[in-house]
Amino acid sequence: xIPHPPSPPQPLLVWWVVWAAFFTGLCQIYxxxxxxxxxxxxxxxxxxxxxxxxxxxxxxxxxxxxxxLPRLSDSRKAFVFFVVGIAxxxxxxxxxxxxxxxxxxxxxxxxxxxxxxxxPFFARRYFQRP
Numbered sequence: 588x589i590p591h592p593p594s595p596p597q598p599l600l601v602w603w604v605v606w607a608a609f610f611t612g613l614c615q616i617y618x619x620x621x622x623x624x625x626x627x628x629x630x631x632x633x634x635x636x637x638x639x640x641x642x643x644x645x646x647x648x649x650x651x652x653x654x655x656l657p658r659l660s661d662s663r664k665a666f667v668f669f670v671v672g673i674a675x676x677x678x679x680x681x682x683x684x685x686x687x688x689x690x691x692x693x694x695x696x697x698x699x700x701x702x703x704x705x706x707p708f709f710a711r712r713y714f715q716r717p
Contacts, residue, residue, distance in 0.1 A: 597662065597663070597666050598714075599707065599710055599711065599714055601666075602666065602669065602707040602710045603707055605669070605670060605673070606673065606702070606705055606706060606707055609673045609674075609677060609702055610699070610702050610703070612677075613677050613680055613695075613698055613699065613702060614699075616680065616681075616684075617680060617684070617691075617695045620684050621680075621683070621684050621691050621692075621695060635690075637687075638687040638689065638690040638694075640682075640687075641679050641682040641683055641686065641687050641690060641694045641697075642679060642694070642697060643679075644675040644676065644677075644678035644679045644682070644701075645675070645676050645679045645697050645698065645700075645701040647672075647675045648672040648673070648675040648676040648701045648704075648705075649701070649704070651668050651671065651672035651675070652672050652704050652705055653704075655668050655672075656668055656669065656672070656709065657709075660713075661713075662710075662713035662714065665710070665713055669705060669707070669710070672705055673701075673702055673705050675701070676697075676698050676700075676701025676702045676704075676705070677698055677701075677702065678698075679694045679697050679698045679701065680694055680695045680698035682694060683695055683698075
């Protein structure tokens with residue numbers, strides 16, 4: 588088996604494009620699936636404590652952003668955690684749209700805040716030469 592050479596690190600522009608795609612994509616998904624379609628009447632009022640489970644992905648993304656990413660020095664590994672963290676933050680919106688429709692707007696707002704914390708200003712440190 589021939590070993591593959593390591594892939595080059597992603598340029599900083601890729602980090603920004605990925606972040607912008609997730610952020611604008613979430614807004615579009617919420618507009619077309621959440622605002623345009625009213626909540627299904629069969630769901631009724633949801634229990635707020637049960638709907639708090641929709642915040643678990645955002646909580647996991649907070650841990651990734653503030654506990655995992657600052658400890659990584661390799662840009663390739665950091666990029667993977669960057670994408671996973673953003674995807675987890677986005678998952679709360681999907682839980683609001685499909686599982687907890689009574690709380691779709693607050694879960695959308697938390698998803699936006701979760702993605703906003705990943706603005707790649709911090710990623711410059713992976714590309715600076717010591």
